[in-house]
Amino acid sequence: MAASLGQVLALVLVAALWGGTQPLLKRASSRLQQVHERTWARQLLQEMKTLFLDTEYMMPFFLNQCGSLLYYLTLASTDLTLAVPISNSLAIVFTLIVGKVLGEDIGGKGQA
Template sequence: MVSVVELLSLVLVSLLWGCTNPLLKRGTRGIEAVARPSRVAQLLAEFKFLLLNLSYIVPFLLNQSGSVIYYYTLSTTELSLAVPVTNSLTFLCTLITGKLLGEEFGGKYAVAGMFLTTAGLTLCVMSSMDPSNQRKTHV
């Protein structure tokens, strides 16, 4: 059975990942202008660009903090619940945050996809909270 704390942890991870995805994309603007003659110099210049770019590094650190919380939550939560909940909510948060930042919404079926994703996620969570669905251990 999933606890409220585990469920809230998965929601927090989804928010951290989903809301930072469009911000990470936005933070990389201008990296294509970085040009160096060799591959190694190019790699180092791009790394420096990202490391010194606050509009990239702040969302990156928030995103990575979500990964730490996710790793910890996986130790106590069923994998069959954690993965679909986190991935579905991350997808929804990415779409909504992207839209708020002025990105394209994803076509005319995006709302239907969001509704179906939410419905499936709700069923997944409800089934894991139902005490009659618990495995019985035999001694």
């Protein structure tokens, strides 16, 4: 079964949403404030509050989850042997591109 152009574009969009948000999530999570509570339940609630109120973290997280939803919907009509390689391999490419744009050291030439 050959994939349509729409299916391939949906998988590329999935890759962009997954890969493009990874460096943003990494950056935002490194800036989150640390919380310390006495009980595990209060700790969990405080950590969730901290995450949900941080728009710098929540926006890329929301976009990443939209990519997962689109992937799930696309899998209903796309061959799995096509969907997985396209989305996963391109996600790595998008992660590298966005990471480079954000100034991350992605390695490469001249690295030890």
